[in-house]
Amino acid sequence: MATGRTHRPATRSRGIPEATVARLPLYLRALTALSERSVPTVSSEELAAAAGVNSAKLRKDFSYLGSYGTRGVGYDVEYLVYQISRELGLTQDWPVVIVGIGNLGAALANYGGFASRGFRVAALIDADPALTGKPVAGIPVQHTDDLEKIIQDNGVSIGVIATPAGAAQQVCDRLVAAGVTSILNFAPTVLSVPDGVDVRKVDLSIELQILAFHEQRKAGEEAAAEAAAVPAAATRGDSADQGPDGDVPAVMPA
Amino acid sequence: MATGRTHRPATRSRGIPEATVARLPLYLRALTALSERSVPTVSSEELAAAAGVNSAKLRKDFSYLGSYGTRGVGYDVEYLVYQISRELGLTQDWPVVIVGIGNLGAALANYGGFASRGFRVAALIDADPALTGKPVAGIPVQHTDDLEKIIQDNGVSIGVIATPAGAAQQVCDRLVAAGVTSILNFAPTVLSVPDGVDVRKVDLSIELQILAFHEQRKAGEEAAAEAAAVPAAATRGDSADQGPDGDVPAVMPA
DNA sequence: ATGTCTTTGTGAACGCGTGCACAAAGATGG
DNA sequence: CCATCTTTGTGCACGCGTTCACAAAGACAT
Numbered sequence: 001m002a003t004g005r006t007h008r009p010a011t012r013s014r015g016i017p018e019a020t021v022a023r024l025p026l027y028l029r030a031l032t033a034l035s036e037r038s039v040p041t042v043s044s045e046e047l048a049a050a051a052g053v054n055s056a057k058l059r060k061d062f063s064y065l066g067s068y069g070t071r072g073v074g075y076d077v078e079y080l081v082y083q084i085s086r087e088l089g090l091t092q093d094w095p096v097v098i099v100g101i102g103n104l105g106a107a108l109a110n111y112g113g114f115a116s117r118g119f120r121v122a123a124l125i126d127a128d129p130a131l132t133g134k135p136v137a138g139i140p141v142q143h144t145d146d147l148e149k150i151i152q153d154n155g156v157s158i159g160v161i162a163t164p165a166g167a168a169q170q171v172c173d174r175l176v177a178a179g180v181t182s183i184l185n186f187a188p189t190v191l192s193v194p195d196g197v198d199v200r201k202v203d204l205s206i207e208l209q210i211l212a213f214h215e216q217r218k219a220g221e222e223a224a225a226e227a228a229a230v231p232a233a234a235t236r237g238d239s240a241d242q243g244p245d246g247d248v249p250a251v252m253p254a
Numbered sequence: 255m256a257t258g259r260t261h262r263p264a265t266r267s268r269g270i271p272e273a274t275v276a277r278l279p280l281y282l283r284a285l286t287a288l289s290e291r292s293v294p295t296v297s298s299e300e301l302a303a304a305a306g307v308n309s310a311k312l313r314k315d316f317s318y319l320g321s322y323g324t325r326g327v328g329y330d331v332e333y334l335v336y337q338i339s340r341e342l343g344l345t346q347d348w349p350v351v352i353v354g355i356g357n358l359g360a361a362l363a364n365y366g367g368f369a370s371r372g373f374r375v376a377a378l379i380d381a382d383p384a385l386t387g388k389p390v391a392g393i394p395v396q397h398t399d400d401l402e403k404i405i406q407d408n409g410v411s412i413g414v415i416a417t418p419a420g421a422a423q424q425v426c427d428r429l430v431a432a433g434v435t436s437i438l439n440f441a442p443t444v445l446s447v448p449d450g451v452d453v454r455k456v457d458l459s460i461e462l463q464i465l466a467f468h469e470q471r472k473a474g475e476e477a478a479a480e481a482a483a484v485p486a487a488a489t490r491g492d493s494a495d496q497g498p499d500g501d502v503p504a505v506m507p508a
Numbered sequence: 509a510t511g512t513c514t515t516t517g518t519g520a521a522c523g524c525g526t527g528c529a530c531a532a533a534g535a536t537g538g
Numbered sequence: 539c540c541a542t543c544t545t546t547g548t549g550c551a552c553g554c555g556t557t558c559a560c561a562a563a564g565a566c567a568t
Contacts, residue, residue, distance in 0.1 A: 218435060
């Protein structure tokens, strides 16, 4: 899960809870897969399993959208695909610009999951003059100098920042000034934006750090379990073992 | 924010709430920046601003770790960096393998944010024989056939999946069977894993879809505001306008 | 038409996370 | 040594999200 949210606190957009909105794309993906297999209807139980959530939660989520199911039968797959798409705004075309065409930016430009969901990469932008004009994923890279013009000419309202951390805030400011109101930020920085602009953050190293935390805890529990398996008077209690629970005061400096 | 969690429900690992764990890397980043500027101490207010959170939340988060502050002064930067690093398990070395060396995998291999936090890319693995032996980010790509041996020889417990969706579950199963217990998944699929294995998911298109939802809502509100600005009897109420609130029944099929 | 069976939609209870507001703790100056 | 000032640590209340459990609704067979 990408972390960071920077949303208006809890605006309950049109009555749909934020947590539900975050799951709609999940349901949509599962439904699309069913649709491709020409499955006509699906029960909340089946769909929930496919999306990896609790069925009660799924039903409650759908209840915020309306009463789209048929009791005793389930949900019509095609109909639900359409309803969720419409709710998410995917029935319209969203031109997107990607700023910062390094490894990550190039990967994003090549990512297939965008086009299939109404997102169109309108332009790639980079500050390096050596890149200007070079095609990436079939689209020529344009120079940062033209950022404002590109945004306005294409009516772009969603921007993706894949620059180094140092450049992110500056790029963000220019995007916002040019009219962008939603930003997906891959740079490891906290962006400050005016009210009315949404920022979502994806941070790869944060995800790994969270995994490391749980990994460490698992290792600690294992060690504790092993220690507990040894009846009583094993080699223990002496060196505090510096396990993840080695809560040594470590000498407060200053 | 990467979405998807697939964690044990609410195990309150060692008493530290999951939400707090997710913010620790944020604090750590801000603190590291301060440390590089040789700032000796920082107040909860300042640090909270730098990390983009509420200061009360930050203090409560830290209170789960222990009483590491000094009233009237603030927190010692170096000390706190150490404590959070230790808590997250970043004081030890975490060998990581990346499976699937396409655009995204290559971007991840080149990502600098790993090495600086105790993560070491132990190996790159891909199923394409044409890639085998080719260096990416200075590391030669190895073939999927050797996956199990690589995991075991390097004592890897964290795996990153950057393969196409179709291959993800199979790769996941092999990783888990070989001993991996934490997985960061970039493939757009729900992975099923046995108990005791943590999966975190990062899905680029989901993030964009959530932004699109809010973007659409903003456009709708704007339109509504404009309509409201016109006193009363404007051209309205006729075609339902098909705005984001055009909740047309749309003819239930089936 | 009536009964049975399946599955939805939701009321209600509960738990987690957030933020306020303040008392306790320590620094600092006289 | 005392007063004042700053900043932490936390008790408390509130709201969101999750889950249970069940009544209502419709399909389907007889």
